[in-house]
Amino acid sequence: MTFTSATSTAVPTRSVQLIDARGLRFGAAVTSLILATALLTHSTSAIAISFIFFAIGATRGPQFTPQGLFFKKFIKPRLTGETPTEDVRPPKFAQQVGLGFTVVALVAGLASWSALFTVAVSLCLAAALLNAVFNFCLGCEIYLLLARLRSR
Amino acid sequence: MNSALILLIVVALTAAFGFWHRATRGRITAKKATITPVITEEELGTAYGKRVTLLQFSSAFCTPCRATKALLTDVTADMPDVVHVDIDAESHLDLVRRLGISSTPTTLILDRNGVEISRAVGAPKRNQVEAALAAIL
Numbered sequence: 001m002t003f004t005s006a007t008s009t010a011v012p013t014r015s016v017q018l019i020d021a022r023g024l025r026f027g028a029a030v031t032s033l034i035l036a037t038a039l040l041t042h043s044t045s046a047i048a049i050s051f052i053f054f055a056i057g058a059t060r061g062p063q064f065t066p067q068g069l070f071f072k073k074f075i076k077p078r079l080t081g082e083t084p085t086e087d088v089r090p091p092k093f094a095q096q097v098g099l100g101f102t103v104v105a106l107v108a109g110l111a112s113w114s115a116l117f118t119v120a121v122s123l124c125l126a127a128a129l130l131n132a133v134f135n136f137c138l139g140c141e142i143y144l145l146l147a148r149l150r151s152r
Numbered sequence: 153m154n155s156a157l158i159l160l161i162v163v164a165l166t167a168a169f170g171f172w173h174r175a176t177r178g179r180i181t182a183k184k185a186t187i188t189p190v191i192t193e194e195e196l197g198t199a200y201g202k203r204v205t206l207l208q209f210s211s212a213f214c215t216p217c218r219a220t221k222a223l224l225t226d227v228t229a230d231m232p233d234v235v236h237v238d239i240d241a242e243s244h245l246d247l248v249r250r251l252g253i254s255s256t257p258t259t260l261i262l263d264r265n266g267v268e269i270s271r272a273v274g275a276p277k278r279n280q281v282e283a284a285l286a287a288i289l
Contacts, residue, residue, distance in 0.1 A: 039162070040155045086215055093213040118158060125159075126166045134170040139213025140274075141255045147211075147242045148249065 018085035019063045021135075023071040027057075028132035030067035031098070035125040039118070044109030047121065051102040057095030061088050065095075090139040094131065097138055098124055177274025180261070180284050189266030190251055196266075201235035204288050205262040209241040209253050216275035220257040227281050234285060263288060 031050065038046035057065045063072070101124035108117035130136035191207065193199050206224050210217035221238050228234045241248050241256055251260065259272045261284055270284060 036159055039159050042155060087218065090213045090215045122158065122162045125162055126169075129163065129166045130170050130173075133167075134174055136170065136173070137215050139211070140216060140257070143211050143213045144241050144248065144256055145254055148245060148254075151245050 017061075017088045019061070019088050019091075020071075020076065021084040021086040022079065023068055023076065024062055024086060024091050025132055025135065026071045026075060027062055027065055027067040028128050030070075032125060032128040032132050035121055035128055038105070039121045039125060042109075042114070042117070044106070044117075047102055047105045047109050047117075050124075051099070051106050054095055054099040054102050058092065058099040062091045062095055063088070090137055093143060094127070094138040097142070098127065101127070178272055178276045178280070179274075180270050180272045180276055180280050182270045183268045187267060190260065190262065190268045191247065191266055193266070195247065196237055198235060198237060200262065200264055200266050201233055203231075203233035203264055204235070204285060205266065206234065206236040207260040207262055208236065208238045209244075209248065209251075209256055209258045209260075210238055211241045211256040214256045217257040220259065220275045223276070223278060224259070224281065227278065227285070231285070261285075261288070 031053065034046055034050045034053070037043065038050065053065045053067065057068070062068050101120050105117055105120035105124065108114075108120060127136075127138060131138070196205070196207070206228065208217075208220060208224060210221065224236045224238075228236045239247070241253060241258075247253075255273060257275060259276060260268050261270045261272075263269055269288065272280070
């Protein structure tokens, strides 16, 4: 027997927007490459590109980022088999967290604060790699902690 | 420090964390013995299960919460003495703090008196849930 608590809105039965889960992981792999380049070359321009991609993903959704569109146009048509789908809200939340890290990195890069730049890019790269390689759910781990902190 | 070395360290730490996380999430771990109910039937919104209550905490930005809900619904479908309740963590933060929930999905396994026996942080696997349920008389 299953009950959903009367006030629960966490896992609604009404339809949520679903997107291709493979596209999300491809997108995270591209993001990881850009961030790794930024870390290796200490490049503020690479972070600026990453910032733009995250800004699109955080506002419109990860399926509208350049890597998301590339996946849809060139990779998805070549894939066979059933399409694994995912609710768009968790990855969109992850894009917003990524945007936060890249804003810090961008400011640090422009101001030549080398150590802060390295730390922010490293954390962002770690999150993107976890997403690409381990299908890590950032929203699962930190959203509730943030909600707990906010309401303190 | 050399950029390549930093990159290598970030990748190594990330991989170590990823493997540890994958290995531990979803595992059902026993709680040390207590006799106090962790939640009242009033807070639960329904009576305790005659044998077991599965108390799941979910949130909106959580993909495995949906899979966990579907799995627990399916496993308990033909068990009239097991009740599965799915609670939105964000709108029950007092309960979340009291029960020490820090990530979603987290599923508490309660006995017939609402006492916590064990919990799974992350999405549990079907055979683990079935084994845990079978062990509770």
